[in-house]
Amino acid sequence: MMNDQERRQELAHFLRTRRERLSPEAVGLPTGGRRRTPGLRREELAFVAGIGVTWYTRLEQGRDITVSPQILESLAKVFDLNAAERNHLFVLAREQVPADPHPLTDIISPALQRILDTMGVYPAYIANPSWDIVAWNQAMCRVYTDFSILPIHERNILRFMFTNPKQRSLLVDWEKEAQGLLAVFRASTERYVGESWFKALVADLQQSSPEFQAWWPRHDIQAAHASSKExxxxxxxxxxxxxxxxxxMDAPDLRMVIYTALPEANTEQKLAQLAKAREVQFAG
Incomplete structure (x- = not known):
């Protein structure tokens, strides 16, 4: 579980990244000539939000101060936060939701596996809160990779995206997909920031992926939603x-993801073709 100091540090970093993204023009302030740093100055942000500059400075420095909902609403408005970002701000500033005290699920029931298998040609998998893929069907293997032969620690959605070379050639717009995935990861795992697995995963990816190292400090937040992939x-x-x-429902810490075919590019037929090819391969 994230302790108070870690929570305040996360809040300070989040506020700083959002302040640096704002231009004076965006909030109705004069540019005032050349600036040494990007975005608004702290005193400008405090002025626009209607709060004291000393108080805001302490907040952005990660000091131990109490924040009212009204002030957070004012900051959210100035930063023009979306729903996921606003929720993230309140969680960090007010009170962190505790992580589930029980171990993360890493195995599913036979009934759940049968559900995955009944998806037929549609790729499907089940992941736990740490984004580890704990189960999948054969269609997932045909489209992405054979997860059964991957080392267990590599069966992680975020790690797979940023370190598996197949992803870069498979996804038409890898950079867009990777940035979006990272933003969803940050939003969905905010309650686990202090957990050892979270720290280890982030530290490892900062070392192994230049893109992750560059994008992680941006603190992008995005709510999960149904999306299309090419x-x-x-x-x-x-x-x-x-x-x-x-x-x-029987295991609330798990989520099932199913990929269905869109009409473009005869995808349905191609998924069936991949299944048929695998049957022929095993028959041979």
Whole structure:
């Protein structure tokens, strides 16, 4: 669980990154000539938000001070935060939601596996709160990779995106997908910031991925939503897929993600073609 000091440091970093993204023009202030640092100055932000500059400075420095909901609402308005970012701000500033005291689920029931398998040609997987892929179907292996032969620590969605070379060639717009995934990861794991697995994953990816190292400090936040993906599969060419996520009611810390075919690029037929090719391979 994240302690108070870690929470305040996260809050300070979040506020600083958002302040640096604001221009004077965006909030109705004069530019005032050349600036040594990007974004608004602290005193400008405090003025626009209607709060004391000394108080805001202490907040952005991670000091132990009490923050009212009204002040947070004012900051959220000035920063023009979306719903996920606003929630993130309140969680960091007011009171962190405790992490589940029980161990993260790393195995599923046979019934859940059967559900995955009944998805047929549609790729599907189940992940836990640390974004570890704990189960998948054969369609997922045909489209992405054979997860059964990956080392367990590599069966992590974020790690797979940033360190597996197949992803860069498979995804039509890898950079856009990776940035979006990172923003969703940050929003969905905010309650686990102090956990050892979270710290280890972030530290490892900062060392192994230059892109992760560059993008992580930006503190991007994005709510999870159904999204479309374009893939360049090495066997069948372009695939257009739509992802949908579902919470597993019998195990609330798990979520199931299913990729269905979009009409473009004859994706349905190509998924069936991949399944048929695998059947022929095993038959041979």
């Amino acid at each position: 893939l360049n599969h090495p066997l069948v060419g372009k695939l257009a897929l739509q992802s949908s996520s579902f919470q597993v």
